[in-house]
Amino acid sequence: MTIPERSLELHEKHHGKIEVVSKVPLEAREDLSLAYTPGVAEPCLRIAKNPADVYRYTLKSNTVAIVSDGSAVLGLGNIGPLAAIPVMEGKAALFKQFAGVDAFPIVLDTQDVDEIVETAVRVAPVFGGINLEDIAAPRCFEIEEKLRARLNIPVFHDDQHGTAVVVLAALFNALKVVGKELSQTKIVVSGAGAAGTAVVKLLLLAGAQDITVFDSRGALHSGRIDLNSSKQELVRLTNPRGVSGELKNAINGVDIFIGVSQPGVLTGTMVQAMGRDAIVFAMANPTPEIMPDEAKKAGAAVVATGRSDFPNQVNNAFIFPGFFRGLLDARVSKVTEEMKLAAARALAECVDKPTTELILPDILDKTISPKIASAVRSVL
Amino acid sequence: MTIPERSLELHEKHHGKIEVVSKVPLEAREDLSLAYTPGVAEPCLRIAKNPADVYRYTLKSNTVAIVSDGSAVLGLGNIGPLAAIPVMEGKAALFKQFAGVDAFPIVLDTQDVDEIVETAVRVAPVFGGINLEDIAAPRCFEIEEKLRARLNIPVFHDDQHGTAVVVLAALFNALKVVGKELSQTKIVVSGAGAAGTAVVKLLLLAGAQDITVFDSRGALHSGRIDLNSSKQELVRLTNPRGVSGELKNAINGVDIFIGVSQPGVLTGTMVQAMGRDAIVFAMANPTPEIMPDEAKKAGAAVVATGRSDFPNQVNNAFIFPGFFRGLLDARVSKVTEEMKLAAARALAECVDKPTTELILPDILDKTISPKIASAVRSVL
Numbered sequence: 022m023t024i025p026e027r028s029l030e031l032h033e034k035h036h037g038k039i040e041v042v043s044k045v046p047l048e049a050r051e052d053l054s055l056a057y058t059p060g061v062a063e064p065c066l067r068i069a070k071n072p073a074d075v076y077r078y079t080l081k082s083n084t085v086a087i088v089s090d091g092s093a094v095l096g097l098g099n100i101g102p103l104a105a106i107p108v109m110e111g112k113a114a115l116f117k118q119f120a121g122v123d124a125f126p127i128v129l130d131t132q133d134v135d136e137i138v139e140t141a142v143r144v145a146p147v148f149g150g151i152n153l154e155d156i157a158a159p160r161c162f163e164i165e166e167k168l169r170a171r172l173n174i175p176v177f178h179d180d181q182h183g184t185a186v187v188v189l190a191a192l193f194n195a196l197k198v199v200g201k202e203l204s205q206t207k208i209v210v211s212g213a214g215a216a217g218t219a220v221v222k223l224l225l226l227a228g229a230q231d232i233t234v235f236d237s238r239g240a241l242h243s244g245r246i247d248l249n250s251s252k253q254e255l256v257r258l259t260n261p262r263g264v265s266g267e268l269k270n271a272i273n274g275v276d277i278f279i280g281v282s283q284p285g286v287l288t289g290t291m292v293q294a295m296g297r298d299a300i301v302f303a304m305a306n307p308t309p310e311i312m313p314d315e316a317k318k319a320g321a322a323v324v325a326t327g328r329s330d331f332p333n334q335v336n337n338a339f340i341f342p343g344f345f346r347g348l349l350d351a352r353v354s355k356v357t358e359e360m361k362l363a364a365a366r367a368l369a370e371c372v373d374k375p376t377t378e379l380i381l382p383d384i385l386d387k388t389i390s391p392k393i394a395s396a397v398r399s400v401l
Numbered sequence: 402m403t404i405p406e407r408s409l410e411l412h413e414k415h416h417g418k419i420e421v422v423s424k425v426p427l428e429a430r431e432d433l434s435l436a437y438t439p440g441v442a443e444p445c446l447r448i449a450k451n452p453a454d455v456y457r458y459t460l461k462s463n464t465v466a467i468v469s470d471g472s473a474v475l476g477l478g479n480i481g482p483l484a485a486i487p488v489m490e491g492k493a494a495l496f497k498q499f500a501g502v503d504a505f506p507i508v509l510d511t512q513d514v515d516e517i518v519e520t521a522v523r524v525a526p527v528f529g530g531i532n533l534e535d536i537a538a539p540r541c542f543e544i545e546e547k548l549r550a551r552l553n554i555p556v557f558h559d560d561q562h563g564t565a566v567v568v569l570a571a572l573f574n575a576l577k578v579v580g581k582e583l584s585q586t587k588i589v590v591s592g593a594g595a596a597g598t599a600v601v602k603l604l605l606l607a608g609a610q611d612i613t614v615f616d617s618r619g620a621l622h623s624g625r626i627d628l629n630s631s632k633q634e635l636v637r638l639t640n641p642r643g644v645s646g647e648l649k650n651a652i653n654g655v656d657i658f659i660g661v662s663q664p665g666v667l668t669g670t671m672v673q674a675m676g677r678d679a680i681v682f683a684m685a686n687p688t689p690e691i692m693p694d695e696a697k698k699a700g701a702a703v704v705a706t707g708r709s710d711f712p713n714q715v716n717n718a719f720i721f722p723g724f725f726r727g728l729l730d731a732r733v734s735k736v737t738e739e740m741k742l743a744a745a746r747a748l749a750e751c752v753d754k755p756t757t758e759l760i761l762p763d764i765l766d767k768t769i770s771p772k773i774a775s776a777v778r779s780v781l
Contacts, residue, residue: 024434024435024439024440024570025439025440025442025443026443027435027440028434028435028436028441028442028443028444029443029447029458031425031435031436031440032444032457032458032459033457033458034775035424035425036456036457036458036459036460036462036463037424037458037459037460037461037462037463038423038424038425038436038460039422039423039424039460039503040421040424040460040497040503041419041420041421041464041493041496041497041503041504041505042418042419042420042422042465042497043418043419043493043494043497043498044415044417044420045411045415045494046662047494047495047498048445048765049765050521050709050764050765053495053709053718053764053765054404054408054709055404055407055408055411055493056408056411056418056491056494057488057492057494057495058406058475058491058498058686058707058709058716059404059686059687059708059709060404060405060408060411061408061475061487061491062405062406062408062476062477062687063406063408063409064408064409064412064487065474065475065477065480065484065485065487065488066480066484067409068480068483068486068487069477069480069481069484069552070483072483072484075483075484077412077413077414077415077416078409078412078416078417078487079412079416079417079486079487079489079490080416080417080418080419080420080486080506081483081486082416082417082418083417083420084421094445095438095441095442095445096442097445097446097449098444100445100446100448100449101449102526102527102654103448103452103455103459103461103526104445104446104448104449104452104455104462105445106455106459106460106526106527107441107444107445107448107458108441108445109527110439110459110460111436111438111441112437113421113423114423114425114427114437115427115433115436115437116421117420117421117422118423118427121551123419123420123421124421125421125505126527127524127527128524128526128527129523129524129526130522130523130524130525130526131410131523136519136523137458139516139519139520140519140520140523140524141518142510143509143510143511144507144508144509144510144520144524145510146482146483146486146508146509146510147482147486147489147506147507147508178408215549259407283527304440306438307439307442320551327438328439329430329433329434329438329439336438338433338437341448341616349514384430384433385428385429385430385433386530388623
């Protein structure tokens with residue numbers, strides 16, 4: 022059977038992937054008296070008197086909401102909240118497996134910015150953090166910003182920031198392999214959606230100086246009159262050389278290609294034009310901007326994709342479990358850029374000696390999440 | 402240590418009582434490919450094509466939201482959503498323990514009817530049912546009604562209907578003990594809130610003919626001008642003899658007292674006035690309307706309370722796990738009165754030979770929930 026067939030069988034057999042179980046015994050009559058009535062009144066009263074005790078006596082201290090409207094699920098597009106559930110359950114399972122975090126899918130029967138924000142605020146009391154997931158750009162930016170302003174628990178849009186952190190970590194190691202400095206490189210980013218925007222901002226924070234961003238209509242530059250506000254912001258932050266036009270005309274001498282866009286955006290000829298020691302991250306899912314063998318043949322030194330069947334998989338699962346572990350452990354109320362930078366450095370350091378085929382560690386390595394968590398806590 | 406002290410210790414040790422765990426293996430790289438990317442795309446696509454497949458491939462088929470605004474928690478009153486969490490976690494733990502149902506607490510940062518309804522509708526996609534919990538009357542009635550109209554998953558306010566079903570089951574057996582027919586009895590119900598209202602309606606459906614309801618100001622009758630709409634409805638359904646005034650003046654010759662009100666409402670003298678073979682259900686929590694020994698001394702034949710430290714505990718935990726098991730198994734979209742009646746009969750039948758001290762079965766008996774589930778399915 023193929024992977025899709027086997028996945029379907031797995032999902033049907035278990036009716037999904039996660040379950041809610043008791044952490045306390047419920048076998049004896051006395052167990053019920055402690056976990057439920059009458060004993061349960063005591064923690065209730067303590068929390069009523071001192072709301073901060075909710076972290077002491079309830080699941081809030083260890084629980085994250087995975088909030089999605091199903092508008093940008095994997096590479097499948099706007100398939101809606103019901104069809105998004107398998108992804109959210111998968112994330113919840115990984116949260117627990119890699120970082121002991123309890124996560125629950127909150128998929129929403131609305132795609133309106135203000136309704137999403139209102140709903141997340143109203144269900145927030147039981148959660149210690151909010152992982153936004155698979156929400157389309159540009160409304161994901163507004164939702165995250167409004168939630169950050171209204172909530173005193175951390176909010177993290179994984180498609181933006183999880184991706185950005187893994188990309189930066191992979192890039193740190195790819196640069197080691199080719200012996201270049203980030204601040205000296207020319208970078209193009211293909212894709213100006215949620216992931217592309219966050220990648221650009223984190224690269225800038227890490228010291229990148231020369232980034233040009235491309236959407237499906239070409240380079241983002243100050244002459245474009247078709248840009249939404251988040252793309253306008255990118256124009257202000259990037260493109261110091263005033264590049265305009267198509268990617269293929271701007272690729273000469275570029276050191277790093279970062280693709281979070283569409284298959285076919287990058288060709289072998291374009292990789293050849295990048296020149297010596299090119300770094301190609303072709304992360305469109307499921308089909309990359311260029312297939313790794315083609316990029317290699319055209320001379321790329323380091324190639325990464327989003328896929329598990331090629332070397333160097335840029336996978337958000339490296340980050341989100343440990344990142345939230347750190348946020349919850351330190352009871353952080355706002356995620357900062359410094360936390361993301363520290364997490365990227367920590368992930369990069371998980372690889373002792375980076376090589377062209379090994380710029381990221383083994384995804385199954387259980388020591389990664391504790392290191393990410395520790396990095397997050399280190400910059401409080 | 403006392404029960405409250407030990408309960409506090411238990412809650413602190415585990416940081417609450419429930420956790421979210423994976424039902425599928427996540428040890429090997431291939432496991433990740435099936436549970437997460439790329440395999441997860443296949444169930445997503447199936448559900449996108451046929452939304453009913455969400456019951457086949459996701460947790461929705463087995464998962465209930467426990468929705469509360471924290472406005473009427475146990476006997477503690479309006480302590481708010483954070484302080485309500487321990488109760489909701491306890492219910493979730495019992496759901497799993499007694500009926501294998503996955504339940505998750507959704508406690509809301511609002512006590513506005515329309516906001517509660519909107520929020521529950523928006524988070525509904527991931528749930529197969531909604532258990533409303535600890536929401537104050539009269540807004541609980543409106544919330545339940547609106548949610549029933551807007552959702553195609555079952556909605557069940559446990560404080561109303563769970564209580565009503567257990568009370569009716571206990572009453573069936575108490576009547577066997579004293580050899581009376583429900584339709585021939587005089588009944589008083591003390592308390593016209595969520596529980597009292599639902600108890601009255603289910604008793605009427607079961608054949609009760611003569612019920613008089615009392616709130617803190619006396620009997621509900623057509624001359625009262627201080628009644629909200631739900632109490633006005635009770636007036637239309639009850640009080641065939643036109644009783645007015647205080648409970649103590651109306652208790653003569655009453656067969657059944659059902660208290661869901663306040664300690665001290667019923668005295669020994671009043672129980673004496675009830676006469677031969679009186680049935681007293683004094684279910685105010687944590688302190689009953691009358692203590693069982695006092696009621697017994699005054700001549701009551703059968704006494705029940707809400708407490709685990711006396712015989713005949715009228716406990717919702719007999720009902721809600723199995724009731725939702727039945728709803729989920731049959732994929733019921735609306736709860737009906739007949740389901741409640743069938744569940745009450747099934748619970749009553751769990752006791753072979755009812756006695757004055759045994760009108761309800763052992764709460765730990767794991768055969769109860771399957772019987773309740775079967776009863777719910779039997780009236781589809």
